[in-house]
Structures are given as C-alpha cells and as structure tokens.
Amino acid sequence: MSNFVSAKEAINLIKSDQTIAVGGFGLVGCPLNLVEELSNHSVQNLTVISNNLGEPGGKGLGKLLLQNKISKAIGSYFTSNGDAVVYALEGKLDIELVPQGTLAERLRAAGAGIGGFYTRTAAGTLLAEGKESKIIDGKEYVLEYPLFAHVALIKAKKADRKGNLMYSKTARNFNPDMVTAASLTIVEVEEVVDELDPEEIVTPHLYVDYIVNVKEEFY
Amino acid sequence: MVNTVVDPKITIAKRAAMEIRNEAVVNLGIGIPTMVANFLDKDKKIYLHTENGLLGVGPSPSNEEIDPEIINAGKQPVTITKGASYFSSSQSFAMIRGGHVDTVILGALQISEKGDIANWAAPGKSVLGVGGAMDLVVGAKEVIVTTQHCTKDGSPKILEECTYPITAKNVVSKLITEYAVFRFNNKEMILEELKEEWTVEDLKKITPAKFTVSPNLKNYS
Secondary structure, three states: OOEEEHHHHHOOOOOOOOOEOOEEOOOOOOOOHHHHHHHHOOOOOEEEEEOOEOOOOOEEEHHEEEOOOOEEEOOOOOOOHHHHHHHHOOOOOEEEEHHHHHHHHHHHHHHHHHOOEEEEOOOHHHHHOEEEEOEEEEEEEEEEEEOOEEEEEEEEEEEEOOOOOEEEEEOOHHHHHOOOOEEEEEEEEEEEEEEOOOOOEOOOOOHHHEEEEEHHHOO | OOOOOOHHHHHHHHHHHHOOOOOOOOEEEEOHHHHHHHHHHOOOEEEEEEEEEEEOOOOOOOHOOOOOOOOOOOOOEOOOOEEEEEEOOHHHHHHHHHHOEEEEEEEOEOOOOOOEEEOOOOOOOOOOEEOOHHHHHHHEEEEEEOOEEEOOOOOOOOOOOOOOOEEEEEOOOOEEEOOOEEEEEEEEEEEEEEOOOOHHHHHHHHHOOOOOEEEEEEOOO
C-alpha cells in the first residue's frame, strides 16, 4: 500500500550522492513537478538515470544540471540538451552513454532480479569496449548488467487508493521500467481515483511507495 | 524554360516508400526516413512503430489536434491510427530486438561494402547521443538505409570500410541513394537499380565501396 504525501515530504527522502532514475522521453512523461521540487532542495552529487537530461534553458532535468546538482548522467541521448553537452565537455558532468533499448532492459533486469543479459545491441562498437561478449548461434552478444537506482521519480496519469498506476499515451515510456528498479519510488499523478479496473492497471501497487497528487497540490 | 530540380531527399524517400510491404511493421528514423511516411502507398496497410512506445503512428496533427503526450522518437507531435497501442520502453525494444519489427529505415553518415553502418558519431566530436539506433539495426528483420550518395561537400559516404565509429556490422539489407539502389547479400554489395542517364562507371567514381552489378540491373524507379 502506498502513502500519499506532499511533493516536499517525498523529495525530502532524497539524499546527496544517490542515484535517481527519472522517467520521461525528453519532457514527455517526466515528473516535472517532482523535478521542480527537487530543485528547491540542497542535495548534490546526484547520479541521474534518464533517457535525456531535459531540454536546453533549464527545462526539466536541465534545471538540476544548471544548479550543479547532477555529477553523472546515465542515458541514451544527451545531445538534445546543449547545456548537457557543454557540461560534459567542461568536465562538470560524467556521461555513461547506453543504447536506449539496453537502458530500458537494464532497468527491467534490475527490477526483475536478473543478474545480467546478453544483447546483440552495440556488439563490435565503441559502446561495447571493455565489456564481455559471447558468440551465441554464430552472432556476437554483449553482456550487460542490471541498473539499480536508490530512488525513482515517476510520472503516471492515475493512481487508485492502493497505489496501482496507469499511464498516459507516450508519457508511459521508461516509467513502468524505472518504478521497478529503485529501492524507493515516488510517483506524481494527475488524478487519484477510488478504484482502477484491474485490467487497465499497468503498474501494480507493490512497486509504489509514495504518491504525490499534483492536482491537489499544485493547482 | 524553367528547369525544375527535384530535391534528392524526396527522390530517395519516394523510392524507399516503395520497399515497404503490405502489413509491415515499420520504424522510421529522423531525416529522410521521416519523409518516407508522406509517400506510403495508401492501399497498403502499414503499421508505424516509434521506439518511445507507440505502434500505430498516424499523420502529423493540425494545430488543434496536437496532444503534447503523443510524440514520436524525434519528439514531434503525431496522431495515432485506429488500433494503435502504447507500451513501455522495455517492451518497445523487446519488439525491436526480438525481430517483431519488419523494417527499419534510417539515415547514415557512412556505409561499408559489407553492410556496416555508421550513423551515431563523427570522429573528433563528443559522443553523447546514440538513442535507439544500435538496437534498431540489429533487431529489425530488414534495415533500409536512405542517404544522399555523397556528403554536402562531395565526399563519398559509401566506402570499403567505415572510418567513423560504427553503429553495427553487416546489418544493412538495402541502401537507397538519389542515384542507385543496392542490396546486401552475405557481405556482398549488389547494384540493383541505377539512374537512367548514369553508367556503372559514373557511379563507381563516387562510390569507393566495391560492388557487383546485378544481372537484372534496372533503371532507378
């Protein structure tokens, strides 16, 4: 069963030096209210797992970057935020570049108790350098390990009172994977209902620790 | 007399659209591949997949139709078609790596004669973005590369070996430029179509990659 809390209470649980997985593809599906609240807190030296680091000009995770709260980013595409490129080139941001499907599967593996997996993705490329590989059925596969986070910040459309979640359209993206891969999960939702149809639940409540109802809090 | 010049990108996009089979699940990359959607045969049932979690991408929306939560992998707003579905990133890439996507069409910086592709990083530049390219090229049943034959400054892109960091080795099924169509078969590059007024010798001058000529060489359609 999940706890309903304010954004401030939830974000207070995040500490410096932690690894935070943040949902979203660009700004779509990113829990922007939780990220904004995090920008008001004094945490530092965060490692952020997210497909991108927001958008230029301090949008979404880009704001935390410009506040120098992020020291490392793990994701697939950082060139869409020029600020991240500048920070990386200036040595202020470490980047671990992961192919998008491998990123999603490493998160899924972390949440599913899988100790590693072999994928053909990136075999023979720069992104497989230093990694174990194996020939399976005549094709080269690369060994990838699960990717865990201390905290996941998730955006969902609706939660029921138990904390079951459903998402909205392409705002779903990495959220259902990340919510399984963290020790502590904080979900911002647009709406809380008494009950969801068991058939439409995408994330069962056992993955969900804290829920912030942004409609109640921010509007 | 007005001499109208067709944008080579449109020539390539139109030709690539002809490759897509009825009932195919197709993932289109950014650039020329995105333009392919404009030339799809309306009589074919084609299901467009976008790796951020949608099967059944529809046409671009009008301003009134824009839904900020329905985007493609280029972060452009799109619509959905009847029967569309949404799914998570891990499921989307399971579809891709698992061979459930029939055709991926994408651009390239370089292609080698063995079907290697380089399309994510140029030497000397920071390597900070790869997206889903490496997953798409190893997972799709068929990889169609659409690119202009040479770079903007006239340098060749179709080479014996890629000099840029590769995205994957030996994965390209078909290569479509504004002058020619090549097929790859077991690391062999075969010229299948050539623009009407061109000779094979003309093409070789701008194509360092070694290729054979199909006995059924056709005019570029």
